[in-house]
Amino acid sequence: MKKQVVNAKTAKQLIALKLVKVLPHALKQLFQRTPDGVAHNNEYLVDKLIHTDQVKKALFKGYAQLSYTMYSLSDPEEFEIPISFIVKRKHTEVLIITVYFADAIDTHTVNTIGEGDENKRKLLAFYKANFEKF
Template sequence: MDQRYGEDIYITDGQKRVVISEKNSIVELGTSEYLLDNKLVRIGKHSLKRILQRVGSDSFETLITIIDRIKIMNHVHKAQWKGYPQLSYTLKLENDPNRFKISISFEPSEIENHTLKVITVSNVRSSDFSSIPKENMEQRINENPILVEKMEKIKERLKKL
């Protein structure tokens, strides 16, 4: 875990197909908004930092666009062990001229067999997200339904103290 990067793990073509199949079984459960709202796809803290740095926004719309991209990715570029119980898998779309990559892992869940966790995004160019308007790094809580819900939960906890 002290290493900057994980250890690459060799996986066979058959194992890569299983990873894509498992990813598809999760993302086929609904729209990107549904997947994010119901925590079937989670965005890790590290991923949020990288998205903000590399894309320029971590808005709800940006996260939905990233999940939309995960849905169409059809190739496992590599697998890595980073010291956690789960392996991480870097996905890409075959023949993608932008070479856009997203690293994910699968986590056990009480809701479904697994949930998908976004670990990081890489090889991002501004043209990759041309449909996403660039915006200030600032975001109002009431503009994001996820943040509104989290703030309500925090308020309830504070009332109990």
């Protein structure tokens, strides 16, 4: 889907056509996470997005739609760019949620449930009590 949106357009064109939107949070995070504190602009981030060629993961991260963490195998800075797709009537937009480096310390808390996990037992019990009746 990303290829269909960017389809041979430059970063400047994608921004002008409003096909890619960079959330202010993304620029703030990039500034904070850049080792030398270099402030990059929207065009720089969109250009990084254009060159992504891999999906690391897809998650629901507080948005109604999935967000995808994209990266490029050939990127020497090893940026990871979480994005989301917003489908409109006539076109699809890409929303750049944030950006970080692959080796950055994750500041987000993600809970996973494994076999024998107490949280798994509680979630299954909650599900059975509330939803299996239907």
